[in-house]
Amino acid sequence: MARIDCHHIRHAYGPHPKSDKDYALKEVHHAFEDGGAYALLGPSGCGKTTLLNIISGLLYPSHGELLFDGKDVTNLSTQERNIAQVFQFPVIYDTMTVYDNLAFPLRNRGVPEPDVDRKVRDTLEMTGLADMAKRRARGLTADQKQKISLGRGLVRSDVNAILFDEPLTVIDPHMKWVLRSQLKQLHRRFGFTMVYVTHDQTEALTFAENVVVMYEGEIVQIGSPAELFERPKHTFVGYFIGSPGMNVMPVAVEGRSARLGSQTIELPGAPKAGTTGVIELGIRPEYVRLGASGMPVSIRKVEDIGRHKVVRASFEGRDIAAIVGEDEVIPADPKIAFDPAGINIYADSWRVEMGG
Amino acid sequence: MDKTWNNKAWFMVLPVLVLVAFNAIIPLMTVVNYSVQETFGNNLFFFEGVKWFQEVLNSPRFHASLLRQFAFTGLILLIEVPLGVAVALAMPRSGPWVAVCLVLMSLPLLIPWNVVGAMWNIFALPDIGLLGYVINAMGISYNFTSQPLSAWFTVVLMDVWHWTSLVVLLAYAGLVSIPDAYYQAAKIDGASRWSVFRFIQLPKMKRVLTIAMLLRFMDSFMVYTEPFVLTGGGPGNATTFLSIDLVKAALGEFNLGIAAAMSIIYFLMTLLVSWLFYTLMTQSEAEG
Ligand SMILES: Nc1ncnc2c1ncn2[C@@H]1O[C@H](COP(=O)(O)OP(=O)(O)OP(=O)(O)O)[C@@H](O)[C@H]1O
Numbered sequence: 061m062a063r064i065d066c067h068h069i070r071h072a073y074g075p076h077p078k079s080d081k082d083y084a085l086k087e088v089h090h091a092f093e094d095g096g097a098y099a100l101l102g103p104s105g106c107g108k109t110t111l112l113n114i115i116s117g118l119l120y121p122s123h124g125e126l127l128f129d130g131k132d133v134t135n136l137s138t139q140e141r142n143i144a145q146v147f148q149f150p151v152i153y154d155t156m157t158v159y160d161n162l163a164f165p166l167r168n169r170g171v172p173e174p175d176v177d178r179k180v181r182d183t184l185e186m187t188g189l190a191d192m193a194k195r196r197a198r199g200l201t202a203d204q205k206q207k208i209s210l211g212r213g214l215v216r217s218d219v220n221a222i223l224f225d226e227p228l229t230v231i232d233p234h235m236k237w238v239l240r241s242q243l244k245q246l247h248r249r250f251g252f253t254m255v256y257v258t259h260d261q262t263e264a265l266t267f268a269e270n271v272v273v274m275y276e277g278e279i280v281q282i283g284s285p286a287e288l289f290e291r292p293k294h295t296f297v298g299y300f301i302g303s304p305g306m307n308v309m310p311v312a313v314e315g316r317s318a319r320l321g322s323q324t325i326e327l328p329g330a331p332k333a334g335t336t337g338v339i340e341l342g343i344r345p346e347y348v349r350l351g352a353s354g355m356p357v358s359i360r361k362v363e364d365i366g367r368h369k370v371v372r373a374s375f376e377g378r379d380i381a382a383i384v385g386e387d388e389v390i391p392a393d394p395k396i397a398f399d400p401a402g403i404n405i406y407a408d409s410w411r412v413e414m415g416g
Numbered sequence: 417m418d419k420t421w422n423n424k425a426w427f428m429v430l431p432v433l434v435l436v437a438f439n440a441i442i443p444l445m446t447v448v449n450y451s452v453q454e455t456f457g458n459n460l461f462f463f464e465g466v467k468w469f470q471e472v473l474n475s476p477r478f479h480a481s482l483l484r485q486f487a488f489t490g491l492i493l494l495i496e497v498p499l500g501v502a503v504a505l506a507m508p509r510s511g512p513w514v515a516v517c518l519v520l521m522s523l524p525l526l527i528p529w530n531v532v533g534a535m536w537n538i539f540a541l542p543d544i545g546l547l548g549y550v551i552n553a554m555g556i557s558y559n560f561t562s563q564p565l566s567a568w569f570t571v572v573l574m575d576v577w578h579w580t581s582l583v584v585l586l587a588y589a590g591l592v593s594i595p596d597a598y599y600q601a602a603k604i605d606g607a608s609r610w611s612v613f614r615f616i617q618l619p620k621m622k623r624v625l626t627i628a629m630l631l632r633f634m635d636s637f638m639v640y641t642e643p644f645v646l647t648g649g650g651p652g653n654a655t656t657f658l659s660i661d662l663v664k665a666a667l668g669e670f671n672l673g674i675a676a677a678m679s680i681i682y683f684l685m686t687l688l689v690s691w692l693f694y695t696l697m698t699q700s701e702a703e704g
């Protein structure tokens with residue numbers, strides 16, 4: 061169990077990186093607290109696997125240091141770092157039985173056989189593989205194989221950290237839910253540091269207390285699900301989290317107000333002086349109020365998705381989404397207003413603080 | 417929709433049938449024919465039943481060449497398969513050297529058998545050949561034309577040189593098909609180099625190795641040209657393998673009946689061992 065510090069880590073796969081584009085990881089400078097549960101969220105190709113492999117020692121970063129509990133481990137091998145990692149696609153040892161597959165990481169480390177047996181049995185029970193312990197791993201289905209992979213990670217409860225790289229992709233939804241809650245339970249029991257990579261925002265938001273959002277080789281925001289929702293630090297976080305994502309529109313800011321086309325929007329505060337670049341206003345659909353007063357919009361479509369309705373409208377020539385309650389009536393001459401609590405201002409995609 | 421059956425299509429395969437008949441079946445039938453008859457020339461034949469077969473199976477000469485044959489085949493399998501796997505493991509898995517290695521490995525396979533025999537004959541000559549000269553210079557008496565042990569050493573070494581590449585190429589094909597994730601998982605699990613080989617690489621190579629062993633078995637069991645060019649079966653009968661013995665009987669001594677019976681026994685044996693071997697290897701796969 062350890063605190064993991066990524067110290068200005070950059071990584072390029074090619075031998076002679078020149079520009080930022082050549083880096084799969086541009087700059088990661090961040091700490092994973094001891095015993096924390098982190099979800100690593102981001103689109104395909106943003107560098108999630110690269111970061112995990114650097115932490116586990118399967119890859120050595122081109123620049124930067126990695127510290128475990130303050131000790132430099134940058135040049136240590138995977139073995140010496142004592143980390144467990146579960147991969148996206150199942151890896152099993154075909155010729156071994158299910159039991160031996162789980163026992164393998166323990167036996168390789170010279171754990172005494174009675175302990176091996178106890179831990180393997182626990183893990184078999186936990187992953188629901190107990191009744192096939194004696195079977196050869198070869199003939200099993202994809203999700204059974206993935207459970208074996210998962211089991212080999214979980215069987216070592218004394219690791220510094222467990223890294224999961226989208227481990228539940230091939231598992232059916234119900235089993236996914238069961239395994240996920242078991243992972244949570246285990247985490248609470250053993251207190252290992254846990255990093256869980258996923259594509260799926262629901263999975264990330266329900267799973268971890270800390271969500272790390274990556275985009276194009278950088279960590280753009282780390283925070284609780286609520287923080288990511290209320291105060292996206294980067295427009296990408298706004299788009300990526302929430303359904304539908306945040307509305308982002310270019311505006312011109314003057315003091316405490318923003319102009320968009322012929323409309324003027326009152327801001328909760330004035331953005332810091334000297335803000336330059338492309339200025340955008342972001343507001344989540346949850347904070348767009350639809351009613352009889354405010355700025356005129358024309359409604360294009362209403363999607364009823366159960367608990368609420370998503371209204372797709374056209375506002376000053378751009379698309380905007382609003383969320384309204386299931387029972388709310390949509391006025392004949394619709395107007396919108398922005399709840400100031402939900403307004404964020406972005407300069408070159410990064411959030412700008414607003415003074416009171 | 418009704419299917420219309422047109423049996424005329426069968427005529428299309430007639431040329432192939434005729435070709436196969438001329439190539440394989442008719443010569444084979446001639447052999448069968450010879451193996452059960454006696455001739456004194458003038459195209460006069462007498463039916464002899466299984467006499468030739470009995471004679472061959474009871475002849476010490478046949479036993480001796482059969483024993484030599486198995487010894488040779490066993491020896492080269494024992495050397496070429498582990499060596500081939502070892503070389504394949506040592507080859508780079510990516511980068512510019514892959515192509516270089518593959519070309520180097522393929523070279524011996526492209527050289528015709530008789531050329532290989534001739535090359536090694538000169539290479540191993542004790543007075544002027546590089547190999548023969550070096551061995552003798554080291555103080556070891558070596559002469560493959562007069563010492564049976566030297567002859568065996570040379571014949572086996574020549575086969576290893578010529579054919580290990582085949583095992584290497586097949587094993588390498590098996591190795592490169594293993595996804596990176598397996599090696600990564602093994603690192604995470606703390607597996608030793610030996611465990612990686614035993615539990616990841618070997619199982620993935622098993623299928624191609626079966627094929628490699630089968631090919632090497634059949635080829636070496638029927639080996640003729642190379643030892644014939646190198647030693648001519650000598651010194652004495654020291655390197656007279658089955659096929660060389662067969663040719664001696666048929667063309668040297670004109671014992672057509674004996675030679676034909678031997679051919680058939682030889683053929684059936686190759687078939688039987690190949691079949692046994694194949695079933696054993698695929699069976700252990702199925703029960704896994
Ligand atoms: N072995 C490699 N060699 C060269 N480039 C690579 C290699 N692995 C990944 N990359 C590149 O590095 C970038 C980050 O890849 P990475 O696998 O870390 O993404 P990811 O976030 O895990 O994506 P996914 O969600 O698809 O798994 C990508 O642009 C990818 O093309």
Ligand SMILES: [Mg+2]
Pocket residue numbers: 108109110225
């Ligand atoms: Mg990935």
